Amino acid sequence: xxxxxxxxxxxxxxxxxxxxxxxxxxxxxxxxxxxxxxxxxxxxxxxxxxxxxxxxxxxxxxxxxxxxxxxxxxxxxxxxxxxxxxxxxxxxxxxxxxxxxxxxxxxxxxxxxxxxxxxxxxxxxxxxxxxxxxxxxxxxxxxxxxxxxxxxxxxxxxxxxxxxxxxxxxxxxxxxxxxxxxxxxxxxxxxxxxxxxxxxxxxxxxxxxxxxxxxxxxxxxxxxxxxxxxxxxxxxxxxxxxxxxxxxxxxxxxxxxxxxxxxxxxxxxxxxxxxxxxxxxxxxxxxxxxxxxxxxxxxxxxxxxxxxxxxxxxxxxxxxxxxxxxxxxxxxxxxxxxxxxxxxxxxxxxxxxxxxxxxxxxxxxxxxxxxxxxxxxxxxxxxxxxxxxxxxxxxxxxxxxxxxxxxxxxxxxxxxxxxxxxxxxxxxxxxxxxxxxxxxxxxxxxxxxxxxxxxxxxxxxxxxxxxxxxxxxxxxxxxxxxxxxxxxxxxxxxxxxxxxxxxxxxxxxxxxxxxxxxxxxxxxxxxxxxxxxxxxxxxxx
Amino acid sequence: xxxxxxxxxxxxxxxxxxxxxxxxxxxxxxxxxxxxxxxxxxxxxxxxxxxxxxxxxxxxxxxxxxxxxxxxxxxxxxxxxxxxxxxxxxxxxxxxxxxxxxxxxxxxxxxxxxxxxxxxxxxxxxxxxxxxxxxxxxxxxxxxxxxxxxxxxxxxxxxxxxxxxxxxxxxxxxxxxxxxxxxxxxxxxxxxxxxxxxxxxxxxxxxxxxxxxxxxxxxxxxxxxxxxxxxxxxxxxxxxxxxxxxxxxxxxxxxxxxxxxxxxxxxxxxxxxxxxxxxxxxxxxxxxxxxxxxxxxxxxxxxxxxxxxxxxxxxxxxxxxxxxxxxxxxxxxxxxxxxxxxxxxxxxxxxxxxxxxxxxxxxxxxxxxxxxxxxxxxxxxxxxxxxxxxxxxxxxxxxxxxxxxxxxxxxxxxxxxxxxxxxxxxxxxxxxxxxxxxxxxxxxxxxxxxxxxxx
Numbered sequence: 001x002x003x004x005x006x007x008x009x010x011x012x013x014x015x016x017x018x019x020x021x022x023x024x025x026x027x028x029x030x031x032x033x034x035x036x037x038x039x040x041x042x043x044x045x046x047x048x049x050x051x052x053x054x055x056x057x058x059x060x061x062x063x064x065x066x067x068x069x070x071x072x073x074x075x076x077x078x079x080x081x082x083x084x085x086x087x088x089x090x091x092x093x094x095x096x097x098x099x100x101x102x103x104x105x106x107x108x109x110x111x112x113x114x115x116x117x118x119x120x121x122x123x124x125x126x127x128x129x130x131x132x133x134x135x136x137x138x139x140x141x142x143x144x145x146x147x148x149x150x151x152x153x154x155x156x157x158x159x160x161x162x163x164x165x166x167x168x169x170x171x172x173x174x175x176x177x178x179x180x181x182x183x184x185x186x187x188x189x190x191x192x193x194x195x196x197x198x199x200x201x202x203x204x205x206x207x208x209x210x211x212x213x214x215x216x217x218x219x220x221x222x223x224x225x226x227x228x229x230x231x232x233x234x235x236x237x238x239x240x241x242x243x244x245x246x247x248x249x250x251x252x253x254x255x256x257x258x259x260x261x262x263x264x265x266x267x268x269x270x271x272x273x274x275x276x277x278x279x280x281x282x283x284x285x286x287x288x289x290x291x292x293x294x295x296x297x298x299x300x301x302x303x304x305x306x307x308x309x310x311x312x313x314x315x316x317x318x319x320x321x322x323x324x325x326x327x328x329x330x331x332x333x334x335x336x337x338x339x340x341x342x343x344x345x346x347x348x349x350x351x352x353x354x355x356x357x358x359x360x361x362x363x364x365x366x367x368x369x370x371x372x373x374x375x376x377x378x379x380x381x382x383x384x385x386x387x388x389x390x391x392x393x394x395x396x397x398x399x400x401x402x403x404x405x406x407x408x409x410x411x412x413x414x415x416x417x418x419x420x421x422x423x424x425x426x427x428x429x430x431x432x433x434x435x436x437x438x439x440x441x442x443x444x445x446x447x448x449x450x451x452x453x454x455x456x457x458x459x460x461x462x463x464x465x466x467x468x469x470x471x472x473x474x475x476x477x478x479x480x481x482x483x484x485x486x487x488x489x490x491x492x493x494x495x496x497x498x499x500x501x502x503x504x505x506x507x508x509x510x511x512x513x514x515x516x517x518x519x520x521x522x523x524x525x526x527x528x529x530x531x532x533x534x535x536x537x538x539x540x541x
Numbered sequence: 542x543x544x545x546x547x548x549x550x551x552x553x554x555x556x557x558x559x560x561x562x563x564x565x566x567x568x569x570x571x572x573x574x575x576x577x578x579x580x581x582x583x584x585x586x587x588x589x590x591x592x593x594x595x596x597x598x599x600x601x602x603x604x605x606x607x608x609x610x611x612x613x614x615x616x617x618x619x620x621x622x623x624x625x626x627x628x629x630x631x632x633x634x635x636x637x638x639x640x641x642x643x644x645x646x647x648x649x650x651x652x653x654x655x656x657x658x659x660x661x662x663x664x665x666x667x668x669x670x671x672x673x674x675x676x677x678x679x680x681x682x683x684x685x686x687x688x689x690x691x692x693x694x695x696x697x698x699x700x701x702x703x704x705x706x707x708x709x710x711x712x713x714x715x716x717x718x719x720x721x722x723x724x725x726x727x728x729x730x731x732x733x734x735x736x737x738x739x740x741x742x743x744x745x746x747x748x749x750x751x752x753x754x755x756x757x758x759x760x761x762x763x764x765x766x767x768x769x770x771x772x773x774x775x776x777x778x779x780x781x782x783x784x785x786x787x788x789x790x791x792x793x794x795x796x797x798x799x800x801x802x803x804x805x806x807x808x809x810x811x812x813x814x815x816x817x818x819x820x821x822x823x824x825x826x827x828x829x830x831x832x833x834x835x836x837x838x839x840x841x842x843x844x845x846x847x848x849x850x851x852x853x854x855x856x857x858x859x860x861x862x863x864x865x866x867x868x869x870x871x872x873x874x875x876x877x878x879x880x881x882x883x884x885x886x887x888x889x890x891x892x893x894x895x896x897x898x899x900x901x902x903x904x905x906x907x908x909x910x911x912x913x914x915x916x917x918x919x920x921x922x923x924x925x926x927x928x929x930x931x932x933x934x935x936x937x938x939x940x941x942x943x944x945x946x947x948x949x950x951x952x953x954x955x956x957x958x959x960x961x962x963x964x965x966x967x968x969x970x971x972x973x974x975x976x977x978x979x980x981x982x983x984x985x986x987x988x989x990x991x992x993x994x995x996x
Contacts, residue, residue, distance in 0.1 A: 016634050045587055045611040048628030049635065053611075055588020078647045078678035079557060079882075080564030084592035086932075088599075101544035107935045108545065108913075113557040114679045119651055130556040137547045149586055149648035150679070153617065180586040181617040181648060395613045456606060457635050460756070476594050480604045484754040525752055 003029065003369070003449055003466060011461045019046055026452040028381075030444050037441070038386075041452040042377040044184045044395050050456035052348065052476060053374050057081050059189025060178035061146040063271060064197075067091035067222050070103040070251040072140040074110040076127050076158065077148025081180070082111035090493055091222045091248050092229070099251040103141060110134060114150065124156050131165040131173060142172040142252045152179040172252070174200050184395050185375030185453075187270065187351065191399050194274035197246070197255065198402060202279065203410070205256030213241045214309055217261045219276055219287070220268030220352070223248025225498015230505055231267075231292045234325070238302065238317045246272055259283050259410060262417050263308060265290045265301075269437045270351030270376050280435065281404040286414040289437040292501045294359030295326065295333065304432045310420040325503040333363060336510035339518060341365025343469035346462065348454050348477065349491045351376040355440035357472065357491060360500075360509055366470070370462055371440060372451035381450060383439035456480070469517060485525070487516040543939040546916060558913035559932065561856050562882025564678035565686030567593040568716060569644035570607050572690035575722075575740020577761030578639030580632055581607040584625055584654065584673075585646025586617070600950040601719075601746040601958050606756065608632055608641075612648055621649055622659045629663040629671060638757060640764055643673035644690060650677035670764060672697035682883040683949075684782045684858050687716045691740060691787040698764060699771040701795040706774035709735035710822065711797065713787050715780030715804055715860050716949065717963060719743035719760075724961035725779070725805065728815065731829055734822050737766045737773060739787070747959045771795035775821050779814070780804040780860030782883060804860045805963045806971070807868025808837055833965035840972050841872060847976040847996075848926075849873035856880040856915055856929040857948035859888045859908070865928060865947065866892055868971060870899045877904050877924045884909040912936065926979060943978045947971070 008029060012020050025040035045051045054062075057075075062085040065073055075082035086109035095101040112130050114123050131143060145162050158175035166173040174196050178189045209215065216235065221228045228248040235242055244250060244258040259279070264287035266276050276287040288308060290301035299322055306318040343366045347354040354371045361368055373380060379387050414434075415425035428434070444450060451458060459477060463484050471481035471488040481488035489495055489512060497512050499505040566583055570593050573581035583590035590609035597605040610616075610624040625643070632641055643656060656673045665671055674693035676686040691713060712729060714722050722743045729736045744760020770776070770791060776799040778788030788799035800821070805814040812834075819826050852875045855865050859881045866876045879892050888908040896904055905918060916936045927933045927944045931952045937944040951957050961967040980996050987993070 014635055016630060019631055019635075044613050045609075046627075046631060047611045047624045048582070048608045048631035050606060050608045051587060051611065052591070053587050054591040055586050058588050058591070074556070078564050079560050079562060079682070080567070080589065080592065080647075080678050082557075083560055083563040084596055086559075088595070103545065105545055107543055109557075109559050111557050111560060112555075113560065114647075116677070116680050119647075119679050126555055129554075133552055133555060134558075137551045137553065138545055149617070149646065150651040153648070153651045179617075180588040181612045181614050184613060394615065398614060460754075474595075475598050476591070476605065479598060479602060480606075480754075483604060483748070483750060485752060525750055 003447065003462075005029065007465050011458065011465070019049070022046055023458075028450045030441070030446055030448050030450065032446040036382050039378060039381045039450055039452055041373070041381060042184060042187060042375065042396065043393060045453060046455075051453055052455070052474065053185045053453060055180035055186065056178045056182040056189040056192065057146060057148055057180045058085065059186030059271070060176050060193040061085055061189070062089055063186060063222065064190055064193035064247055065144050065146065065176065067093065067247040068144070068250050068252060068255070069093035069106055070099045070140070070253065071142045071144050072105050072108075072110055072134055072138060073144040073146060074112065074127070074130060074134065075146050075148060076112045076123060076151055076156070077114055078150070079111055079113045081148045082109050089222070090224045090496070090498070092226050093223070093249045098253050105138070105140070119150055119154055122154055122156055123151070124161050127156070127158075127161050128165060131161075131169075135169045135171070140171065142174070144174050144176060146176045147179050149180045152177065152181075172200060183399055187375040187377065188396065188399050190271040191274055194272065194278070195400060195402050198275055198278045198404075201252060201255050202275070203256070203259040203282070203407070205253070207257035207260055209260040214239070214311070214314065215241050215243045215261045216305070217243050217258050217264045218245040219264050219266045220270075220272030221245055221248050222268075224492070225494045225500065227292075227499045227501035227505065230499040230502030234292075234298070234302070234321065234502055237321050238306070238314060240305070240314075246275060259285070261285055262419070263288060263305070265305065266437070267292065268352040270380050273437070278402060278404045282407050283410050284406070284412045284414055285417050286434050288432065288434055291356050291359060293353075293356040293505070294363050295329065295503065295506050296363060297356070297359035298502065307428055307432050308418060308434065310418065310424055310428065329503045329507050332507045333510045336514040337364050339514040340510070343517070344369045344466070345470040345472055346370040346459075346468045347491065348372045348374070348451075348459065348473040350374050351380060353491045355380070355443065358440075358443055360506060363506065364510055364513065367445065368448065369466060369468060370449040370451060371444065372454040374453060376452070379437065379439060381439050381452070382441050384437050460484070470513065487522070489513060489516050543916070543935055546913070546939070548920070551917060553913060557882070557911040559916070560882050560911050561880060561915070561932070562682035562684075563596070564647070565676035565681055565683060565689065566644050566646055566678060567596060568683035568685065568687030569642075569674055569676045569690035570594070570605070571597060571716065571742065572687045572694070572740050573642035573644070574605065574745050575742040575761055576640060576642060576694065576767065577763045578757045579642050579761065580636055580638040582628060582632065582641050582643045583607060583609045583646060584621060584643050584656065585610060585648040586612040589646045596950060597746075599952045602955060603746050603748060605746070610649070617648060617652060620652060621654050622662075625654070625656070625659050626663045629665065633666050633669060636756065640670040640672065642690065642694075643671065644676040644686065646676070647678040650675065650679075670698070684716055684860070684883050687783050688786045691784065692790050694739060694767055695770065695787045695790040696794060698767040699791060699795050700768050701771040701797075702768070703772040706797070707735070707769075707772045709737060709773045710818070711770045711773045711776040711791065712736050712738045713776065713778045713784035714738060714741070715783035716858060717804065717861070718958040718961070719745070719747040720959045720961045721963040721967070724964040724966055728830065728964050729818065731827050732815070732818055732822070732824050734818060734824060737770050738762060739767060739770060771797065773797050775800065777802055777814070777817060781887075782859045782885065803867070804864045806861060806864035806967060808834075808871050808968055809867055810864045811964050811968065830965070837965045837968040837972075840969060844972060844976050845873055847979055850875065851925040851979065852877040853926040853928055854878040854880075854915060854919060854924045856912065856933065859883050859885060861948050863888065863891055867895055868968070869928075870895060870901070872972070872975070875901055875904065877922070878915055878918050879904065879906040880910040880915050881908050882911060916940075926975065943982045945974045945978050947974070
């Protein structure tokens with residue numbers, strides 16, 4: 001069910017000229033004969049178009065910083081931003097040996113609740129006092145302070161307030177200038193959060209590596225619905241030790257020592273590739289793009305990791321775990337696959353899942369015919385090879401880039417981190433995509449559509465034209481699609497289910513998707529009396 | 542659960558911890574959705590609009606469409622006029638609403654965008670409307686934003702075009718669910734009174750599943766109806782925080798007298814609502830309502846031993862909490878803690894007056910408070926029941942207190958936006974919820990020998 005160019009052209013007809021010119025560049029119909037087609041991404045949103053995007057604060061506080069369980073995050077601003085990001089992303093956390101329950105703050109919301117006088121006279125004093133009171137009451141290990149829209153405008157100096165507070169209380173107090181208007185989407189907030197964590201947290205611990213362990217970090221994994229616990233379960237079974245996760249169920253204590261890892265595993269490329277790169281520059285730690293969504297994708301990722309270790313034990317253990325898990329989950333998935341196979345889907349998610357889930361859907365015999373990101377960059381669509389050709393435009397040029405130098409003591413070559421020879425490393429690199437991500441484009445079929453920053457109008461038209469069997473998006477689109485008669489599942493919140501990652505996740509997802517399509521109510525939409533009149537109409541005709 | 546919350550007295554004097562309010566624009570967005578064919582528009586950076594749509598969607602489990610000016614850093618420094626003009630042009634071309642209702646955020650308010658001027662300079666197609674209200678997030682709460690938007694609907698649209706006022710009443714329902722708006726309309730209809738409800742989200746946020754998708758659902762007060770509110774002979778403003786400002790504007794602009802009333806939640810507030818309609822419109826109260834009322838009193842007497850004397854903590858939005866407090870007093874319960882996040886000392890005065898009237902001693906009432914404070918009070922002296930929004934569920938679990946979900950938002954249960962808590966039907970529903978919740982708890986806690994078939 002491929003979309004043809006005429007339908008696409010017709011869809012763009014109502015747009016004013018400027019909008020048409022803009023949006024055309026964000027929509028690519030894959031033509032396999034053309035090589036990699038360029039898409040425009042990470043540019044400003046068209047005003048009034050009903051975009052699905054959020055802001056820089058959401059990307060920083062809501063996504064990257066919020067999940068850190070033992071840090072109190074104070075939102076400096078009026079009440080709304082803190083309130084809406086309170087308990088709404090399902091990044092799960094629990095107490096463990098390193099973090100006792102009294103140091104877990106996920107169910108709490110802290111905000112300076114700025115009032116009109118704070119806007120007029122500045123909010124620095126209020127912020128400083130709130131930090132004092134919070135430290136006195138909660139004794140946190142560290143505090144984050146996230147800025148909202150008015151902060152930058154009124155000129156509150158977050159850096160100065162947090163520095164002073166940090167000295168006064170003897171704990172890290174970190175400032176994030178993630179005002180909502182910065183950049184063009186959540187993406188700017190990821191970058192800002194990455195910078196602050198890299199400068200202040202990662203590598204600040206004094207743990208030393210135990211040479212008998214192979215240590216990995218899981219980057220860009222936020223433990224939505226327990227995803228990272230499931231991924232860690234599998235990695236631990238094979239014998240790896242996970243030092244830190246950015247930032248699902250993570251603690252500042254674990255993050256400080258992430259520099260001792262042998263290898264970084266990158267799940268969400270968009271949100272965390274900055275830290276992956278910076279850790280490579282500073283410590284020489286190589287990184288590998290992985291995907292734990294879908295059985296085939298997990299198998300490939302596990303085998304890639306095992307190859308990178310160059311260790312026969314890991315390679316053998318990997319196959320054992322895969323065989324054991326497949327024997328357990330494949331029969332269950334097969335049951336639901338019968339319901340799902342041959343169906344089509346749309347996937348509009350933030351900056352990585354629209355690609356990751358294509359593997360899982362393929363496990364179920366489904367095809368994604370339209371896929372898009374809210375805020376990914378061209379490298380997430382087209383692959384990292386296009387990075388040198390991406391120009392930073394005026395809207396994003398104020399997002400700081402850190403100047404990272406190799407650490408004089410801790411920097412080692414990648415092959416040394418992996419405990420293998422340079423020759424062996426080079427040989428592995430020819431087989432395993434270390435330090436690379438190929439993007440979504442190569443995984444799409446000919447004739448399918450990639451849409452960047454898809455808006456309400458486009459989504460509605462495409463649903464009408466292509467009538468997919470399932471619509472994967474966020475909560476704001478879910479009920480729109482369903483009112484149009486198309487079952488919709490949320491791929492941000494998993495509709496409060498999960499995990500969806502890992503082998504257990506594949507089973508959960510298969511069940512949830514099959515249920516969404518087969519729930520009996522879909523058959524009851526037309527009332528019997530309207531069916532009768534339709535029949536009468538037919539007879540009369 | 543919440544092991545981090547400190548024990549004993551604390552120094553919490555500044556900012557909010559677990560707020561019991563949110564910011565203005567979401568209230569304005571909700572109000573604007575109560576206009577037929579309206580697209581709410583958020584003049585600020587797009588994160589606000591995304592959050593507000595998301596939050597309303599989670600409460601109503603229905604589509605919430607709204608657009609944003611999508612400020613960039615440049616617009617934030619130099620002003621958002623171009624963004625709003627472009628938005629208006631794009632919205633009419635692509636979505637074609639009857640009306641765009643613009644609200645602001647802390648961003649556009651801090652930079653001081655002059656909306657009336659920008660709107661005047663915008664391209665607005667013939668027969669279409671653009672209205673606006675100012676909703677600075679750093680003042681008041683979401684209820685203030687709702688109030689501001691309804692007031693602006695009146696100031697932009699309402700007109701006294703007829704020489705003689707019509708035999709119709711304006712009902713300003715306040716920030717309540719579509720199910721409540723339906724119930725209020727049902728009462729007025731049963732009394733045989735012509736009415737215009739403003740705003741009215743029934744049919745918009747509780748729309749049925751049909752085979753036809755509508756970008757703008759059937760519900761909502763039409764622009765013509767809003768214009769015609771200026772010709773009504775009376776306005777009833779239900780809930781002073783949400784509705785008084787628009788009521789006052791109708792007096793000032795169109796000379797329509799306004800009677801402020803409590804949100805008709807509970808027996809007394811519903812009685813007051815019906816008595817006011819009866820007296821002002823000179824109609825008889827139909828037997829159907831007398832029967833409904835009698836059923837409420839009957840139930841209260843039948844079930845009083847399920848809840849009488851129980852201590853309850855109530856939190857939420859001021860209009861709803863005031864009426865709920867009055868109703869639990871009517872039920873013979875003790876409102877031990879009464880809290881709203883919305884500022885306004887009148888809240889405390891009104892609730893204290895009820896405490897005095899019912900001779901309740903040792904209870905605490907607070908406006909502009911937060912749930913961390915409420916939790917501290919509960920730790921100090923516990924209650925038997927919590928009544929409030931989903932945000933109470935953490936306290937409920939930590940302190941093992943049952944929670945009756947009522948108000949905005951409820952994010953973890955379904956059906957509630959369709960079911961009224963207003964009117965006599967709402968009374969029955971509230972009694973059922975309170976009673977069942979306490980009985981469930983009694984069943985859960987009972988030993989085998991005390992576990993009973995009939996309660």
